[in-house]
Amino acid sequence: MSTMTHDGYIATLEIDEHAGIMHGRVVNAHAVLTFEGRTVKELRRAFADTITDYRDWCRQRGVEPQKPYSGTLSLRIDPVLHRRVAEKAATAGESINKFISDRLAEVA
Template identity: 40%
Template sequence: MSNVLTYKGYFATVEFDAESCLLCGSVVGMSDGVYFEAESASEVERAFQNAVEDYLAFCNEKGKTPEKSYKGSFNVRINPDLHRAAAMAAAANKESLNQFVADAIAAAL
């Protein structure tokens, strides 16, 4: 079971809002806010797809390049000692710190 939807390279999470009795979702991994809601589980995927299509149409109308979820770049704030240890381990493996971190994330998943 998952509360993550995908469509055209966009990802969204969905939660139940008990106060409004609606399924509410938002596209994740980008700074532009794209939100949607549905009254039932059978409607939520279509609501998400419509929200993405509306976003793409809006960007086209405004001449804006649409953002994509998860561009492959993110900032991580860690303890300086951990940063140093990771950088040293990467150097010992003759790889970049980015590659070291990517490999560690892949191993954890």
């Protein structure tokens, strides 16, 4: 599946060949945000407009718009696994955060 990004927001894209139009859906916002265009240029513009509209909508209602992911992840794991990860990270000369981040990057 194709994706597009704008200002930290990520959208998945689909093509409707019969209608001759491309659809996008923002995946990292709690609100349902969609957009469409007949060309890539139109699609990019519609995506940007959708994000602007979303922020305006939130501002008008006094709501904080969901921001793209911060890079902080809280994770609960079994204590035995925690110890094993800590030992592996220490052996590699890395912090636990760096060790886990590197492992996740390998599979993402």
